[in-house]
Amino acid sequence: MSSFFRTESSLDALRNILTILIPSLTIFIFWDGHIAIAFAVGVLLASLTDLPGNKSDKFTTAIYCIPIFFITALATSLPLHFESWTIVLLLGIFGFVYTIIALLGFRINVIGNLGLIVASFTIGLRPSDPFEFSLSLTMGAIFFFMVCLAQVYLFPHRSLRYAVEGGISNMAKLIRLKIDCYDEDVPLNKSYKQLSALHSRVSDQLESVRSILLRDKRLLDDGNAYSKRWLGKLYQLVDLYELLMAVDNDYESIRQTLTGGKTLATIRRSLAILAFETSRLMHSTRDKTFRTIGTEELNRLFAQLDADRMHANEEKAALIYSISKQLTQLSDILQNIHISKIATDDSWIESKNFKDFVAPRSSFQTIIKNLNFKSPIFSYALRMSVLLIAAxxxxxxxxxxxxxxxxxxxxxxxxxxxxxxxxxxxxxxxxxxxxxxxxxxxxxxxxxxxxxxxxxxxxxxxxxxxxxxxxxxxxxxxxxxxxxxxxxxxxxxxxxxxxxxxxxxxxxxxxxxxxxxxIPINHYRSVEQTTASLFKHFREYISKIQESYDAQNLNHYDLRLLRKFAQASLAQSYDSLEQFAKEPLRGKVFKADIQHLQTLAYRINALLVGLSVNITKLGLTWDYEAMKAKLMHVEELIEESEQLAAKLAQRKRNRERAKIRFQTSK
Incomplete structure (x- = not known):
């Protein structure tokens, strides 16, 4: 309960209710009740547009939100006042425009959605004076953003701190899921599905941290030690994610190689302690450090893994050594993640390249390119327009x-x-x-x-x-x-x-x-686009890993950037496949193939990250034949995924042709 009420959204809720009630009650008591209600509605709806971000993000929200609220409230209340049918047409226009602007980013998407809610509230309140109501509602929004901007100036790294803590929380969940991967009694398909779903959330969390931090111009100033400390935490989160995703072999192979003895049980116990200690880092009432008892037991378990390695054959010893190195480094990062000063290493990239790791902003040209029925968002905007006109x-x-x-x-x-x-x-x-x-x-x-x-x-x-x-x-x-x-x-x-x-x-x-x-949305178009992008990024990533191995010259910038692209593509591909699987009429037919494709994509990503981590962080080396075998295995999985995607496309085309023939015969 304490952890929940200390989250950013919980504290924002307390701020928002005070921002709504105090001025609104004052206006109600000393001025006018109708103005107070409109003012309170403006504050309430503006508060729902406030997402985590830096100063620039808050300004952007205010710049879009205030005019949208005023225009919507006035344009809705005027026809209501004159009892004009044009209100129906305006609802259709708002439904389309405020939905299609989602292409400008999630922040603008939320503002557009709240703009539609402004129209709904205006109709419900049916103001007698359109101008007074619209101005009062807009003043409420302006008042909220004044409070919001004052807060971000006083506490500039507030959202960043919560984003990092959210990342640590998701890492704890990821570690708990990894335990099942080393349990022979748990079906791997179930583990892969859970890991793939959590991967999307972790990817979003890391993207949030990057977006807030890497657009901070003060990072370009080498003298700004405070921002540099936050940058160090971002590197640790990314390294933590890589270590948790990385595997040397598929989990089927790991289970077979390590079967018998207590090695798998030792690995599971190590992960359980790491997960528990990581979750403890989120409790503000406790010191953000590992307990001594946790560290001592981890050291004992790592010593047990070393002992198992000494008595194992060559293949098994190499695998135990790799897993043990990953667990040790994982423990080191988690124990040091809250240390205020973090030393740089060779894997850090130059500040001039930070912009490459932040998602590019969309422009109004993006909207123009999507004004056709091939675009899912266009179909959705048209649907919203028709629905609001009908209502x-x-x-x-x-x-x-x-x-x-x-x-x-x-x-x-x-x-x-x-x-x-x-x-x-x-x-x-x-x-x-x-x-x-x-x-x-x-x-x-x-x-x-x-x-x-x-x-x-x-x-x-x-x-x-x-x-x-x-x-x-x-x-x-x-x-x-x-x-x-x-x-x-x-x-x-x-x-x-x-x-x-x-x-x-x-x-x-x-x-x-x-x-x-x-007005259904063809989710398969998104599947085709995201899977094609995913396979492209997988091939670029494996090519860079092979190039780094062959040249014995690590380019950390390229490897980090390609890993980031592959990670983002995997999350997008998973989401689009999930949406397609849930289509009411066709999704069930393709569900098995979709799940298989999601599993393959996760395995490929994990193996690629494992190869990258081993040559960059763990310092492991393989001979040419061993490295060639690992790369060929990943290539085979990519080819299998591409064939499965092609099979999925062919089955979909066959079903559509059959449907057309059936309709024609009727």
């Missing part, structure tokens, strides 16, 4: 248009490119709404005091902000209670609100599912 038309036919806000809000929050994710969000929203309505009824039956109800609503708003990222179902429960109690306090009546909340939420959920089926 707007339904609302226009209702006696009170404001109830359409529930339909719109549900579509905005649950309609996702993937059918599977949309269904999951639908379930969470419907169940969360039902529980929230039930809790609200109980509170209103037993509590009549206005101040107590207001305090409960404020507490539920804080809990919504607290659980907004970790658990969507829980956050729906709390925001439902907040809204229903707030509307009861504001309007006095609740019968219509309770019925409309659930009925129109259910209608929005149905429309979101119908949208997935009516």
């Amino acid at each position: 707007g038309l339904i609302g226009f036919l209702l006696p009170e248009y404001r109830y359409a806000s529930w339909i719109l809000l549900t579509i905005i929050l649950v309609a996702r490119p993937s059918y599977n994710v949309t269904q999951k969000r639908n379930y969470q929203r419907i169940v969360g709404s039902l529980i929230g309505i039930g809790v609200s009824l109980l509170l209103l039956v037993f509590i009549e005091n206005t101040y107590i109800l207001f305090a409960i609503a404020a507490l539920c708003l804080y809990l919504f902000l607290l659980f907004n990222k970790p658990n969507y179902l829980v956050c729906v429960i709390f925001i439902t209670v907040t809204i229903l109690l707030g509307q009861k306090l504001h309007e006095g009546e609740l019968h219509d609100i309770l019925g409309s909340r659930f009925a129109f939420t259910l209608l929005g959920s149905i429309l979101a599912v119908l949208g997935c089926l009516a």
Whole structure:
């Protein structure tokens, strides 16, 4: 519990609730209630756009968010005021534009999504004065960003610190998963699937740390020791990831070679201690160091591995030595990761090359290139536009248009490119709404005091902000209670609100599912692109490893960059294959091949990282024939993956031809 409440998102939730309540209550008491509500909505929605980042990121969010909020609020409230049908057309435009701008990056994607929610809230509140409402909402957003920017100036490395700690937390999970790889009783397919899924999260976490740190101009100043210390932590995280991913041989081969005796059990026990001690580093109430007892037991286990190596045959001894070296270095990094001063080594790259390790920014040209049906995001933007127009038309036919806000809000929050994710969000929203309505009824039956109800609503708003990222179902429960109690306090009546909340939420959920089926997204196009990119990066990586071995001249910059590209491509490929596997009509047919391809990709990456780590970090050397055999094994796996991808493509084309023939015959 202590660890959860000390995370960045939890502390941000506390900041956000104070930023919402203090000024809004002041305006409500001393000025005007309608202005206070609009101001509070502006602060609330602006706070949901705030993602971890540096000063530049916060400025970018503010620059995009403030005008989008003002334009959306004004453009929505004016037709509402004049009861004009143009509101329906505007919803369609907003749905397309605010979805397609996701191509500019995840931060802009979130802002666009919140822009749509501004339109929904505006319809729900139905302001009597469009200009007063729009300005009040925008001032709320401006006030939030003033607080946010002040915080980032006072604590410039706050997000970076939490990103590094998040990386360490994911590494602890990765170590725990690695234990099963050395357990002969655990099926390897299960381990590979779990490791592949976690790999995506670790990749995102490392990308977050890189993005925040490597765009810091102060790193180019050799005199800035503080930034250099953070850079050292990034290197340690990357090295830690490499060591955890690296293997000398496939785990099947490792299990066969080390079967019998206690070597596998010793390795599992070593990893268990490393995982436990790593998780302890996340507890702020304890010293961020390994316990003495943990270090002592690790040393004993490493000594046992050395003893096993001395009594093993040549092949087994070489494998034990390699694994032991990796475990020892893993322990050293984890024990030193919180040391304030980290010495550089030959593997560090020059500061002028930092930009190569940061994902390039997208431009508006990217949007123009994606304005066609071959682009998944274009199909999704068109779907959102059609859904919001449909919801707007339904609302226009209702006696009170404001109830359409529930339909719109549900579509905005649950309609996702993937059918599977949309269904999951639908379930969470419907169940969360039902529980929230039930809790609200109980509170209103037993509590009549206005101040107590207001305090409960404020507490539920804080809990919504607290659980907004970790658990969507829980956050729906709390925001439902907040809204229903707030509307009861504001309007006095609740019968219509309770019925409309659930009925129109259910209608929005149905429309979101119908949208997935009516305008499906061809996830296979993403699969083709990401797998082709992955195979290309694998071949470039193996070529550089072979070149480094042959020339006996390590180029750490090239090896790090190619490893980073392969890692990012693997994460993208895994995600696209996962989306394709979850397609409602075709995914199940290809599921076995997809899982096999994901497993092969993970194994190839692990072997490539293992080769790279062994020649750069562990100082292991192989003779020419041994190195040639290892490289040929990886090449064979890459070829097998390419053949499987081609088979997948052929099967898909055959099914599409069969479908066309069937439709033609009908």
